[in-house]
Ligand SMILES: Nc1nc2c(ncn2[C@@H]2O[C@H](COP(=O)(O)OP(=O)(O)OP(=O)(O)O)[C@@H](O)[C@H]2O)c(=O)[nH]1
């Protein structure tokens with residue numbers, strides 16, 4: 001397989017040349033498990049770890065490779081490698097690390113488009129869509145809304161959803177699909193571009209696995225994990241999280257992508273709720289929170305029915321989540337600093353006691 005088939009392009013090549021990585025194999029991370037990575041290259045898949053240096057100089061989880069990354073790899077034998085460098089990412093999807101408040105976990109990188117998937121029968125929820133849009137807009141990922149299971153409702157219901165003013169002002173492509181009748185698949189497939197990378201955001205049961213199977217032409221999800229033989233005589237089982245689709249698109253499907261909270265998403269919120277942003281330009285106070293202030297043009301628009309109350313409420317909710325995350329980060333930084341100081345003092349004392 002050529003690197004271009006995995007999404008490699010001139011931008012990455014320029015970065016590779018700039019960083020003088022001629023002595024390395026270039027590959028893309030397909031999956032990660034406990035800091036062991038499967039890297040896809042022109043010469044096949046390699047199982048790799050990062051260099052000790054990378055391990056020690058990493059300041060946070062964001063400095064480690066993630067699924068979707070392009071890396072420079074020193075290879076050993078036919079399928080082992082050491083990752084020396086991660087090429088700069090053009091987009092990053094991240095979430096708050098589970099169980100580590102204020103810490104970011106990267107879910108996938110170098111993604112061009114995200115399918116925001118909701119099923120029209122029960123799951124359809126604009127608040128959730130606005131959340132996904134916020135994630136895309138803060139990650140440099142272009143959103144495409146995909147409505148699934150259209151065979152379960154009538155056409156009127158689908159057009160009601162499509163014409164919902166909260167949805168239509170977002171100016172995002174909306175596609176409707178059915179796995180039963182295969183309605184919409186042709187359109188969807190024609191929007192997928194060769195060499196571009198896609199991911200799926202959507203709750204459990206909306207039809208992501210079904211979509212993936214249809215697009216890949218294989219029953220990947222039922223297979224679950226695929227065994228690969230390794231030179232060391234044992235089988236490494238690895239979940240396929242990066243799949244090259246029939247028409248040349250690349251689909252990343254990491255488990256973490258399925259439920260995702262927002263992190264540092266100020267810009268994402270602003271883009272998603274741009275109608276609120278443009279109203280806020282006319283607020284009396286520059287730091288208006290649009291909640292109780294006199295002369296707030298957002299509140300005025302609400303009163304006059306020019307702004308959807310539910311969209312406004314969701315805006316406030318995501319904003320609160322964002323602030324909560326930021327303050328957790330600040331607290332953590334402070335604690336880390338204090339801890340660093342303590343270690344320093346401790347070291348000094350230890351050294352003093354030596355002499
Ligand atoms: N009627 C109908 N059912 C569908 C359609 N697409 C998927 N389903 C069904 O919906 C159920 C859930 O589909 P999945 O593809 O497993 O959903 P998922 O999003 O991958 O779910 P998780 O793996 O839990 O994240 C399955 O029983 C599918 O057969 C569709 O277009 N129409």
Ligand SMILES: [Zn+2]
Pocket residue numbers: 280283284288289290291293295296297298299
């Ligand atoms: Zn205001």
